[in-house]
Amino acid sequence: MLICVTASHKTASFELLERLSTRTASIAPLISAHDDCVQGAVVVATCNRFEAYVEMDEPVTAAGAVGVEATLLAITSATGVSATDLDGSYEVIEGGAVAEHLFAVASGLESVVVGEGEIAGQVRRALLEARAQGTTSRELERLFQRASETQRGVKNSTALTRAGRSLVRLALDLADSRITDWSTLRVLLVGTGSYAAATVAALRDHGAADISVASPSGREAAFAARHGLRPxxxxxxxxxxxxxxxxxxxxxxxxxxxxAAVLQAGGAPDPPLAIAGATRAGRRLVIDLGLPRNVDPDVAGLPDTDLLDLETIRLHAPVEELQATDDARRVVADAAARFAVTGERRSVAPAVVALRAHVSTVLEAEIARARGRGDDGSVEQALRHLAGVLMHTPTVRAHQLAEEGRGDDVFAAISALFGLDVDADAARAAAAVVDQRAV
Structure with a gap:
């Protein structure tokens, strides 16, 4: 079974999300190592959410509870955030609802700014990280791959991405009320990652021209050269x-x-900085898009400075454009339904494989007898054709029953009619064989 332990801007404070976003690399391995019944784990950690997707060995009693326990212990070990700290700030999603949730997340439907595009790449990178760590599983692979496909479907068939705006652009739109002329603005960008590149593009769309870049990692020169900025x-x-x-x-x-100390310490640029003018007119605006937060809250206490952080940006997120959102949610719901149908069909695969194996054994015995009686191949051909025809209807019917949620009836019928005992261990082994053939 699949479970998702999720804390997002809808359930948790940004302070808590900030704490959860640090040192997350070890969380998926810790979850996977918790118990043998944990089949795999993928962690999606962004500025607006922390989510652990876990596959559990479903026959295990209370598998969902074990998965949640593994996740909370891993979070505490990696980040220092205790289960008590998390109490009331996270939700647990189980079973078929997990797919619809992740598909909605990947499509931007659960973001602060509905339709923002950054989350799709973050979801893809989460899967890649899990692969590198060896913590993914076959069902989690299927889940995350379908999530990316669904996101592309939403992007190509709805107006959702046009309805929402990226976090960067929303922040700059909010700053518009305080800025009269972007072209005369002296801008300092701190950071050189993917958000920084998006920020440069958004700044230029607003008319900003005087943009410098600094980097705590020392990559400002290379970034400045790529984007035509001043390092x-x-x-x-x-x-x-x-x-x-x-x-x-x-x-x-x-x-x-x-x-505040950094801002108060500056004011006398060296000649190499080549900043036009030695003073700043008007109030300074600081926009903090980092998580963990990049700006000390004491900056807001300076008399000439305004601070716009993620918490404020979230409160000013625009109203969703309902038509685009409704269209996108229909795409997501359809994709989740198809994911569930495929999963249900896979759930009866062990029973179907067992039945086919039984029929194959009987068939080969009859063919051997026919050969012993001097069959020239015509009897063998007829027997193989007959076996194929006879197996068609039970196979189709098994899949139909699985889609109706009656997979247990398939196992019961095969057991009652053919005396085949497809227990949990045999089912998992048979499913693994089917999966290997499908790769």
């Missing part, structure tokens, strides 16, 4: 931040990169 060396960082009209931070470092 700011570490030695000039405080001065550049102090003189900027707008500072946008979007790094993944686990400590604040901007504080």
């Amino acid at each position: 700011v060396a570490a030695a000039d960082y405080a001065d550049a931040a102090s003189l900027a009209d707008l500072v946008i931070t979007c790094t993944s470092v686990e400590r604040p990169v901007l504080s």
